[in-house]
Amino acid sequence: RDVWSRDIALGCLVGIIFFILGLGTLLPWNFFTTASLYFQSRLNSTEFSNGSSVQKEYYFNNWMTFLSQLPLLVFTLLNSFLYHRISEAIRVAGSLVFILLLFIFTAVLVKVDMEQDLFFSVTMATIWFINSFGAVLQGSLFGLVGLLPQNYSAVFMSGQGLAGTFAAIAMLLSLASDVDSETAALGYFITPCVGTLVTLLSYLLLPRLVSRLLWCRSLSICCLMPSGVLLPSLNETERSLSSDKDEMF
Numbered sequence: 258r259d260v261w262s263r264d265i266a267l268g269c270l271v272g273i274i275f276f277i278l279g280l281g282t283l284l285p286w287n288f289f290t291t292a293s294l295y296f297q298s299r300l301n302s303t304e305f306s307n308g309s310s311v312q313k314e315y316y317f318n319n320w321m322t323f324l325s326q327l328p329l330l331v332f333t334l335l336n337s338f339l340y341h342r343i344s345e346a347i348r349v350a351g352s353l354v355f356i357l358l359l360f361i362f363t364a365v366l367v368k369v370d371m372e373q374d375l376f377f378s379v380t381m382a383t384i385w386f387i388n389s390f391g392a393v394l395q396g397s398l399f400g401l402v403g404l405l406p407q408n409y410s411a412v413f414m415s416g417q418g419l420a421g422t423f424a425a426i427a428m429l430l431s432l433a434s435d436v437d438s439e440t441a442a443l444g445y446f447i448t449p450c451v452g453t454l455v456t457l458l459s460y461l462l463l464p465r466l467v468s469r470l471l472w473c474r475s476l477s478i479c480c481l482m483p484s485g486v487l488l489p490s491l492n493e494t495e496r497s498l499s500s501d502k503d504e505m506f
Contacts, residue, residue: 267466270466271409271463271466272408272409272412274459274460274462274463274466275402275405275409275412275413275416276412276413276415276416277416277455277456277459278398278402278413278416278456278459278460279398279412279413279414279415279416279417279419279420280416280417280419280420280423280452280456281353281416281420281452281453281455281456281457281459282391282394282395282398282416282417282420282456283417283420283421284420284423284424284448284449284452284453285356285360285387285391285449285452285453286325286387286388286391287420287421287423287424288423288424288427288445288446288448288449289360289363289384289387289445289446289449290321290424291424291425291427291428291445292441292442292445292446293317293318293321294438294441295367295438295439295441295442295445296317296321296380297317298438299373299376300315300317300373300376300377313373315373315377317377320381321381321384324381324384324385324388325384325385325387325388326388327385328385328386328388328389328392329388329391329392330392331389331392332388332389332390332392332393332396333392333395333396335393336348336392336393336396336397337396339393340397340400345397345400345401348393348394348397349394349397349398349401349460350457350460350461351390352390352391352393352394352397353394353453353456353457353460354457355386355390356387356390356391356394356449356453357450357453357454357457359383359386359387359390360387360446360449360450360453361450362383363380363383363446364443364446364447364450366379366380367439367442367443367446398413399413427444427445427448431444431445
């Protein structure tokens with residue numbers, strides 16, 4: 258009975274980690290897009306020419322959409338070629354580390370005065386790299402969760418869905434509190450830093466939990482088998498996890 262209880266507890270912990278991984282894949286970018294008012298306020302410039310004022314238009318939303326969707330397409334395709342060349346752990350952990358660094362950099366820029374053309378160029382480059390690493394991260398995690406039973410995929414997708422909800426709630430709270438766009442932007446960028454760090458730590462904990470879950474399930478089967486009877490093969494979940502564990506991590 259203790260073995261079965263431990264089996265259930267470990268299974269729940271693995272599910273919670275996949276929920277956090279799903280949340281961490283989309284939470285950073287959802288918070289980034291929520292800060293659009295901050296970006297527009299910093300790019301809202303007026304140039305004076307021959308005594309008349311001219312509003313300079315950067316088409317920020319159009320460029321942001323283009324430079325976020327293009328790397329998603331390109332790097333999702335590249336991820337299928339990287340799958341056999343770069344290990345799962347490097348792709349997932351490396352992507353999370355770079356996303357964390359990019360959001361720290363973006364948060365620092367909130368307090369840095371910068372010429373608007375340069376700020377626009379730096380922001381567009383940041384958008385490109387965030388979504389490039391995000392595409393590799395999502396593709397790798399979908400491949401990982403595909404090795405597990407279907408209920409883990411459902412938990413992973415639920416985490417992704419909740420990421421957008423968190424970002425929307427944060428935007429409503431910032432509007433209700435009447436904070437300035439710079440302060441709100443700091444919150445929008447620091448929150449993904451914390452979320453990405455938690456996601457990275459959760460992923461690093463996942464291999465140990467999966468190993469213990471396999472051990473508990475194997476021990477449970479041994480306890481249930483009468484003496485003198487050969488141990489049957491593990492069920493579908495255990496076979497897939499055992500055969501692919503080295504490749505996964």
